[in-house]
Amino acid sequence: MEDFLSLAASRRSIRKFMDKDIPKEDIQYFINAAVSAPSGCNSQCWRFVAIQDVNILKRIEEAVTRKVESILKIKGNDLPDDYLASKKKMVSFFTKAPLVFAVFMTKAQYYDPIFISALKENGYDDDGIMKLFANYDLLSIGAAVQNLLLAVHEKGYGACWMNEPAICGDEINKILGVSNEERFISIIPVGIPAYTPRGKKMKAMEDVFNYS
Numbered sequence: 001m002e003d004f005l006s007l008a009a010s011r012r013s014i015r016k017f018m019d020k021d022i023p024k025e026d027i028q029y030f031i032n033a034a035v036s037a038p039s040g041c042n043s044q045c046w047r048f049v050a051i052q053d054v055n056i057l058k059r060i061e062e063a064v065t066r067k068v069e070s071i072l073k074i075k076g077n078d079l080p081d082d083y084l085a086s087k088k089k090m091v092s093f094f095t096k097a098p099l100v101f102a103v104f105m106t107k108a109q110y111y112d113p114i115f116i117s118a119l120k121e122n123g124y125d126d127d128g129i130m131k132l133f134a135n136y137d138l139l140s141i142g143a144a145v146q147n148l149l150l151a152v153h154e155k156g157y158g159a160c161w162m163n164e165p166a167i168c169g170d171e172i173n174k175i176l177g178v179s180n181e182e183r184f185i186s187i188i189p190v191g192i193p194a195y196t197p198r199g200k201k202m203k204a205m206e207d208v209f210n211y212s
């Protein structure tokens with residue numbers, strides 16, 4: 001068993017997968033890892049939906065590519081050759097994975113009602129309070145997704161954390177029958193990697209870390 005640093009450092013985003021199904025016990029393992037993450041006020045403010053139905057994936061792909069086209073319309077003929085085709089590919093490669101997780105953010109809780117009521121009396125609304133607390137609802141989702149990615153990698157699969165599909169989050173909610181109270185955040189295709197990723201450029205340690 002490799003040490004944790006080796007596992008974390010060798011995880012890479014994978015965007016092409018072999019056509020091989022993923023057993024249910026592995027799916028459960030990934031989710032158990034995800035939901036073990038810390039969350040602000042232990043809110044566990046997440047929902048994961050496992051999608052294996054190609055028709056559902058097709059509908060999500062259509063929604064995302066339609067949205068990309070409508071956003072890019074404003075550029076008229078100014079786009080470089082092949083840009084639209086390659087952009088559509090980059091936002092929709094998840095449809096070719098044998099398993100795709102959709103990640104939603106549910107309502108986070110606060111542990112200190114007195115402080116919250118004081119903040120409201122100071123003029124903060126719910127969104128303002130969450131922003132003041134550095135968006136711990138979103139941070140909690142990030143922690144859960146990273147756990148999931150590492151569990152996927154540990155089991156020999158690959159995945160890619162994708163946020164671009166959030167451009168049509170409301171439609172994805174509708175397609176998956178998830179209430180609008182739960183905000184779509186990410187899509188994560190998972191499968192056996194169909195290639196070995198190239199090395200990635202890392203920032204110098206002194207640019208990202210120091211003692212003070």
Ligand SMILES: Cc1cc2nc3c(=O)[nH]c(=O)nc-3n(C[C@H](O)[C@H](O)[C@H](O)COP(=O)(O)O)c2cc1C
Nearest residue numbers: 011012013014015090160161162163164165197200
């Ligand atoms: C919050 C977040 C959102 C991302 N969204 C996308 C995305 O929409 N599409 C994509 O291809 N990759 C996406 N990525 C993957 C990054 O491009 C990738 O993590 C980065 O280039 C570093 O490469 P690595 O994951 O192989 O280490 C996302 C990563 C993170 C953390």
